[in-house]
Amino acid sequence: AGAAASFTVTSTGTPTGYQWQVSTIAAPAFADIAGATSATYTIPATTAAQNGNQYRVIVFSCTPTGITSSAATLTVNTPVSIGTQPAASTVCSGATATFSVAATGTALTYQWQYAATCAGTFTNLAGQTAATLSLTNVTTANAGAYRVIVGGACGPVTSSCVLLTVNVPVTISTQPVDFSICLPVTGTVNGTFTVAAAGTGLTYQWQQSTDGGTNFANITGATAATLTLTNLTATMNGYKYRVVLSGTCTPSLNSAVATLTVNTPVNISAQPQNKRICSGDNATFAVTATGSTITYQWQVSVNGGPYVNVTNAGIYSGATTNTLTLTSVTTLNNGYKYRVVVSGVPCGAVNSAEATLTVNQTPTVELALQSYANITPAIRTGLFPVVSPAVGPYTYAWYKNGNLLNGVGTSPLPVSVDDFGTYTVMATNTVTGCFDVSDAVTLSDLASDALFVYPNPSSGKFEVRYYNRGGAAHTRTLSIYDSKGAQVFKQQYTLTGVYAKMAVNMVGAGAGVYFIDLTDAAGKRIATGKVVIRR
The missing domain is CATH 2.60.40 (Immunoglobulin-like)
Incomplete structure (x- = not known):
């Protein structure tokens, strides 16, 4: 044209x-x-x-x-004229980038070209010969300058140069990792969490969870790749942290969650105490401690020797707990010293104070009757304890039929027909407090047909006893006569026991010999005797 x-x-x-x-x-x-x-x-x-x-x-x-x-x-060809130039494009990697040109002219052809920059050397893009250039799944390698040469019957025209910018989505190359410390911490920096990430327009926002990871909240000002924590306390143990990463191509990407472990060093608040026990008894040593992941190991020092670990064998149990138990201890353990090593990973171990075990000899006591185990009112006997070791001093507690005899602490213990029963005695060393209880000894009756009167002679007050097998309740009548046959005393008794006491008071009677007649409830004579009253 x-x-x-x-x-x-x-x-x-x-x-x-x-x-x-x-x-x-x-x-x-x-x-x-x-x-x-x-x-x-x-x-x-x-x-x-x-x-x-x-x-x-x-x-x-x-x-x-x-x-x-x-x-x-006549053919009149139209020269190439570009009405719409290509426009610059910004996309995220993996997306499709498109450049288009709108041109007029006769016999139009297109050839798209690429260069690193608009001032660089352009080369043809193979196969890109349409008005629109589409680049799929672009990477940063596709970023650069693009133009198109529009050919025609009247000659080519080159479009303007435009740039393709390829933004990179956020990716994490190094995740935050768990962090552990021991208190107390010196200095101002206590702990850090770090993330390594890449991406276009990258930003950081660290978050904290105080409920085990259920809920996270932003930490004000924590907008860098590294989160620095200061002034850590034990209450922060188990707190969880993550960082929210954002970029041009990534609205929000959460990192892995990292846990803060704040370990408390071992602190012993209650030390083991000295123990004083008797042989054969059990003993315990206990410690109260706080700290992270506490473990215990009890140790023993024998006769001033080095401390060695205690194992759960023999008299020992609880060797790796806060309470060590010794069962049926003997005097061989007297003077042993004990301590516990309290460990708190990873903050180290602490030795407790030592405690001394004092084991006093437990006495043994044997109980025997001095003479007879079966008696009548005419026989006197006593209960005699034999204690070993003989060195005391000892106190004695007497028990009859399982009941403590109050106010009776002597040895031996005199007994009579009023004291039939089963006896034990507890001998206690008043210095060590160790004691032993004897085997049971039984004092019982000896059958007799005699009528026992005593004291005889008497001043007029005396006792009369007669054997009653089994000791069942019964009624008896006691009649007393003077030497002339005159009845001077008569009394009925309701009695229980084997040799129940019938007390007689004839203080006003004159001196002389008196005859006693004992009858049963039916009036049958069952025994006779005599008593002498002196003035």
Whole structure:
């Protein structure tokens, strides 16, 4: 368009004149072109509207009519014109980037080109020969400068250069890891959590959970790759931390969760105490301690020797607990010293104070009757304890039929027919407090047909006893006569026991010999005797 176009006809014979004609789209019939009367017709400046016009010429000669040439077509090509230039693009890696050009012209062709920068050297992109360039699954390697050469019948035109920016999504290369410390911590920096990440427009926001990871809350000002914690306390043990990463291509990405472990060093608040026991008894040593992941190991020092670990064997149990138990201790353990090593991983171990075990000898006591185990009112006996070791001093507690005899602490213990029963005695060393209880000894009755009167002679007050097998309740009548046969005393007794006492008071009676008659409830005489009253 705009260039000159010429059509020429060549003929034989003698031409006398020429008339050029044109056929257009608007007027398909051929029409004369004014002034176009030579062998050559020239259009000085073609326009796009003339594209497709046909031209012919009528050549005149000596013949009556002119000769019409064949028609020739005028093709007017349009130069390339870019109406819409490519636009710069910013995408995230993995996305599709698109550049487009809108151009006009005849016989358009396209060739997209790439360079690192607009000032660099462009090279053709193989196969990219359309008006639109689409790059799928782009990476940072695709970032750079792009342009397109638009070709046409009238020559090529190069588009403007545009840039492709490829942003990178956030990725984490190193996750936060668990952190552990022991209190107390010196200095101001107590602990750190760090994340290593990459991505375009990367930002950080650390969060903290105080409920085991159920809920997280932002930590004010914690917007760097490293979270620094200060002034840690034991209450923060188990707190969990994570960082929320954001970027141009990543709205929100949570890191792995890391746990803060604040370990408390071992602190012994209650030390083991010295123990004083008796042989055969059990003993315990206990410690009260606080700290993280506490473990215990009891140790013993024998006769001033080095401390060695105690194991759960023999007299020992609880060797790795806070309470060591010794069972059925003997005097061989007297003077042993004990301590416990309290460990708290990872903060180290602490030795407790030592405690001394004092084991005093437990006495043994054997109980025997001095003479007879079966007695009548005429026989006196006593209970005699034999204690070993003999060195005391000892106190004695007497028990009859399992009941403590209050106010009785002597040894031996005199007994009579009023004391039938089963006896034990507890001998206690008043210095060591160790004691032993004897086996049981039984004092029982000896059957007799005699009537026992005592004291005899008497001053008029005396006792009368008679054997009653089994000791069941019974009624008896005691009658007393003087030497002339006159009855001077008569009394009925309701009695229980084997040798129940019948007390008689004849203080006003004169001196002499008196005869005693004992009858049962039916009046049958069952025994007789006599008593002498002196003045």
